[in-house]
Amino acid sequence: xxxxxxxxxxxxxxxxxxxxxxxxxxxxxxxxxxxxxxxxxxxxxxxxxxxxxxxxxxxxxxxxxxxxxxxxxxxxxxxxxxxxxxxxxxxxxxxxxxxxxxxxxxxxxxxxxxxxxxxxxxxxxxxxxxxxxxxxxxxxxxxxxxxxxxxxxxxxxxxxxxxxxxxxxxxxxxxxxxxxxxxxxxxxxxxxxxxxxxxxxxxxxxxxxxxxxxxxxxxxxxxxxxxxxxxxxxxxxxxxxxxxxxxxxxxxxxxxxxxxxxxxxxxxxxxxxxxxxxxxxxxxxxxxxxxxxxxxxxxxxxxxxxxxxxxxxxxxxxxxxxxxxxxxxxxxxxxxxxxxxxxxxxxxxxxxxxxxxxxxxxxxxxxxxxxxxxxxxxxxxxxxxxxxxxxxxxxxxxxxxxxxxxxxxxxxxxxxxxxxxxxxxxxx
Amino acid sequence: xxxxxxxxxxxxxxxxxxxxxxxxxxxxxxxxxxxxxxxxxxxxxxxxxxxxxxxxxxxxxxxxxxxxxxxxxxxxxxxxxxxxxxxxxxxxxxxxxxxxxxxxxxxxxxxxxxxxxxxxxxxxxxxxxxxxxxxxxxxxxxxxxxxxxxxxxxxxxxxxxxxxxxxxxxxxxxxxxxxxxxxxxxxxxxxxxxxxxxxxxxxxxxxxxxxxxxxxxxxxxxxxxxxxxxxxxxxxxxxxxxxxxxxxxxxxxxxxxxxxxxxxxxxxxxxxxxxxxxxxxxxxxxxxxxxxxxxxxxxxxxxxxxxxxxxxxxxxxxxxxxxxxxxxxxxxxxxxxxxxxxxxxxxxxxxxxxxxxxxxxxxxxxxxxxxxxxxxxxxxxxxxxxxxxxxxxxxxxxxxxxxxxxxxxxxxxxxxxxxxxxxxxxxx
Numbered sequence: 001x002x003x004x005x006x007x008x009x010x011x012x013x014x015x016x017x018x019x020x021x022x023x024x025x026x027x028x029x030x031x032x033x034x035x036x037x038x039x040x041x042x043x044x045x046x047x048x049x050x051x052x053x054x055x056x057x058x059x060x061x062x063x064x065x066x067x068x069x070x071x072x073x074x075x076x077x078x079x080x081x082x083x084x085x086x087x088x089x090x091x092x093x094x095x096x097x098x099x100x101x102x103x104x105x106x107x108x109x110x111x112x113x114x115x116x117x118x119x120x121x122x123x124x125x126x127x128x129x130x131x132x133x134x135x136x137x138x139x140x141x142x143x144x145x146x147x148x149x150x151x152x153x154x155x156x157x158x159x160x161x162x163x164x165x166x167x168x169x170x171x172x173x174x175x176x177x178x179x180x181x182x183x184x185x186x187x188x189x190x191x192x193x194x195x196x197x198x199x200x201x202x203x204x205x206x207x208x209x210x211x212x213x214x215x216x217x218x219x220x221x222x223x224x225x226x227x228x229x230x231x232x233x234x235x236x237x238x239x240x241x242x243x244x245x246x247x248x249x250x251x252x253x254x255x256x257x258x259x260x261x262x263x264x265x266x267x268x269x270x271x272x273x274x275x276x277x278x279x280x281x282x283x284x285x286x287x288x289x290x291x292x293x294x295x296x297x298x299x300x301x302x303x304x305x306x307x308x309x310x311x312x313x314x315x316x317x318x319x320x321x322x323x324x325x326x327x328x329x330x331x332x333x334x335x336x337x338x339x340x341x342x343x344x345x346x347x348x349x350x351x352x353x354x355x356x357x358x359x360x361x362x363x364x365x366x367x368x369x370x371x372x373x374x375x376x377x378x379x380x381x382x383x384x385x386x387x388x389x390x391x392x393x394x395x396x397x398x399x400x401x402x403x404x405x406x407x408x409x410x411x412x413x414x415x416x417x418x419x420x421x422x423x424x425x426x427x428x
Numbered sequence: 429x430x431x432x433x434x435x436x437x438x439x440x441x442x443x444x445x446x447x448x449x450x451x452x453x454x455x456x457x458x459x460x461x462x463x464x465x466x467x468x469x470x471x472x473x474x475x476x477x478x479x480x481x482x483x484x485x486x487x488x489x490x491x492x493x494x495x496x497x498x499x500x501x502x503x504x505x506x507x508x509x510x511x512x513x514x515x516x517x518x519x520x521x522x523x524x525x526x527x528x529x530x531x532x533x534x535x536x537x538x539x540x541x542x543x544x545x546x547x548x549x550x551x552x553x554x555x556x557x558x559x560x561x562x563x564x565x566x567x568x569x570x571x572x573x574x575x576x577x578x579x580x581x582x583x584x585x586x587x588x589x590x591x592x593x594x595x596x597x598x599x600x601x602x603x604x605x606x607x608x609x610x611x612x613x614x615x616x617x618x619x620x621x622x623x624x625x626x627x628x629x630x631x632x633x634x635x636x637x638x639x640x641x642x643x644x645x646x647x648x649x650x651x652x653x654x655x656x657x658x659x660x661x662x663x664x665x666x667x668x669x670x671x672x673x674x675x676x677x678x679x680x681x682x683x684x685x686x687x688x689x690x691x692x693x694x695x696x697x698x699x700x701x702x703x704x705x706x707x708x709x710x711x712x713x714x715x716x717x718x719x720x721x722x723x724x725x726x727x728x729x730x731x732x733x734x735x736x737x738x739x740x741x742x743x744x745x746x747x748x749x750x751x752x753x754x755x756x757x758x759x760x761x762x763x764x765x766x767x768x769x770x771x772x773x774x775x776x777x778x779x780x781x782x783x784x785x786x787x788x789x790x791x792x793x794x795x796x797x798x799x800x801x802x803x804x805x806x807x808x809x810x811x812x813x814x815x816x817x818x819x820x821x822x823x824x825x826x827x828x829x830x831x832x833x834x835x836x837x838x839x840x841x842x843x844x845x846x847x848x849x850x851x852x853x854x855x856x
């Protein structure tokens with residue numbers, strides 16, 4: 001890879017997610033050379049992907065060109081690349097566009113959908129971790145209704161209008177809420193000649209509550225909100241298989257559906273060379289110390305979802321969310337400069353800023369460290385926070401315009417089937 | 429196709445472009461049943477596709493769900509379908525989702541890219557007639573620069589940064605202007621380690637002027653604007669072939685390029701059953717009389733690009749543009765009601781409202797029936813007119829926000845490579 005050799009130490013960052021971008025911003029003003037590698041040329045604001053899938057937002061307004069985020073920084077290099085392997089002995093990253101030597105390496109490769117080894121489910125279900133995936137889900141949902149109009153087979157029609165979401169985490173809950181709003185506000189107008197009362201929205205949750213990790217109150221309220229919206233929540237049920245038609249579970253419960261959204265879990269997106277048992281711990285994540293150093297290395301780090309940092313509060317590793325990723329990125333930026341100047345690094349302390357989820361119009365649940373609340377005000381807080389964390393003034397403006405419009409008009413206009421072909425894609 | 433049979437006459441419209449939508453709007457409040465068929469579920473505002481290709485606008489803000497345009501109309505039915513054949517004898521439309529009887533048929537299938545029979549060019553070039561195509565072009569342009577960074581082969585790098593646009597009509601001119609703005613305002617910031625002065629933008633025009641059909645003054649001004657932006661215009665040159673690497677012409681001029689955009693012509697998108705020589709005239713269009721009736725039929729009509737209506741002013745048929753399509757749609761709506769009430773129809777009279785094209789920032793050329801002007805004011809007029817003709821308040825808002833932002837910040841932020849895979853697609 002033709003990156004100029006300078007007198008500055010070269011820091012290679014793998015991944016332009018929350019963690020990688022936060023770190024790059026910290027470093028890029030310093031006397032280091034930063035090379036950021038990502039397989040996309042944009043940073044993708046994952047918390048709003050579900051709104052792309054449900055026609056509420058354009059994909060372009062929750063994505064941001066990585067080159068632009070860091071355009072003003074000297075000694076910064078971006079390369080669109082798939083990292084194939086890390087040669088920790090040779091201090092080299094091996095990619096599909098060539099090899100790259102590093103002085104310091106930071107793995108911020110994030111997480112990917114975890115199918116727990118079930119290839120049938122992987123083949124037949126929809127995921128929602130990337131923008132192409134979100135667009136494919138949007139197209140599939142719309143195509144289902146077009147198809148439902150055509151069939152005279154009642155079972156087929158019901159299957160086309162039956163949506164099964166596996167996983168009661170924020171992704172599943174927010175997607176279910178949005179689908180319920182569409183069922184209420186849009187489908188009857190768009191499909192007057194279809195009995196959209198038959199639309200079913202199901203959340204299947206393996207444990208006994210949704211939004212695990214949030215407070216019991218938030219979890220309970222979210223359930224109430226969803227049930228008022230007509231969403232069926234199936235708790236303590238584990239999906240065992242999906243052949244593209246029938247969802248089977250560990251109970252005698254089964255679902256006939258054309259759409260299974262798999263939001264049941266994520267795992268670390270490990271990279272060959274750092275995937276040996278000595279590095280990898282639960283959730284396929286890389287075990288790191290309090291400085292985000294990978295076990296056995298002084299100059300190789302992992303941050304964000306891929307990094308498993310065990311703390312007293314989180315013995316199984318920090319949650320795989322935006323906040324730990326951003327905070328680790330910032331702190332590692334400082335620590336690497338300390339390391340380069342041979343000063344002692346500071347251990348990472350996670351500040352839990354709370355978590356939140358929205359469940360359709362006017363409804364959200366918010367857990368802050370000191371206060372918890374649910375309902376309309378929570379919904380405004382949710383919107384403000386997400387607007388605030390979006391990158392880019394234009395994105396904020398466009399998202400704001402869309403939200404105001406959607407709210408006032410009870411509408412979501414980006415319901416377009418835009419893709420070159422109809423079959424489901426497993427695009428990453 | 430399960431469309432209910434009513435006492436109303438059934439009018440089947442093929443195509444949800446400018447013509448088809450204008451007609452449907454006219455008819456859908458009347459005592460007729462309207463069935464609109466389109467292979468996309470959205471109406472696509474083609475005049476702004478080039479801004480999608482160049483990252484200035486989101487695709488979702490120039491497209492609009494067809495169901496929503498007509499949701500308040502009774503007796504209106506939309507079906508997502510590919511029309512395969514028209515059986516004029518049986519009064520039946522044959523589609524990939526079944527057959528449909530009609531009392532009246534209106535073909536508004538529009539136009540498609542005309543490669544003049546050159547399959548090599550069709551295979552290797554990019555078109556810009558649909559939203560997937562526009563997105564593929566956007567991705568290709570960005571991928572070219574990422575690739576240009578990697579190669580050490582100077583010829584290859586130049587080919588990746590060399591853009592050849594065939595056709596000096598509005599599409600080619602506006603795309604060239606946008607690319608020139610990107611070269612000036614964005615590439616140096618995004619690719620500091622690439623000598624973007626090497627970027628070449630070429631327009632190849634077979635005749636002796638660009639923007640044929642507009643006034644000589646407009647054509648000349650457009651040329652000046654483009655040349656000031658550094659665009660090379662090659663007149664009286666005809667492209668003979670493109671193998672994916674080298675563009676050959678009828679002169680000794682050749683171009684080494686990774687990107688050939690084919691905007692050299694369109695032809696009517698004819699449909700089997702109405703494609704016999706007795707119907708088809710120059711440009712692959714269906715010959716119609718002054719009532720838009722297809723030769724030999726009282727109840728089969730063609731409007732918009734597909735229809736060739738010969739007038740004194742336009743002996744070769746009205747221009748293939750939005751205005752004739754919209755006007756024909758409106759008038760045919762009235763005429764069909766007259767026909768149903770057995771009143772005499774009124775012959776169509778085309779009101780030329782003028783034409784315009786923009787050439788980058790602050791520059792446009794406008795020909796109105798009574799007045800012609802070029803420059804900054806023309807540019808504001810161009811923007812106002814395009815905002816006005818866009819369908820949907822949200823689309824207008826979002827496009828306006830983007831335009832203001834892009835203008836103030838000299839930027840285009842939707843420069844994202846968003847597609848499931850890298851190879852060029854011939855998506856329609």
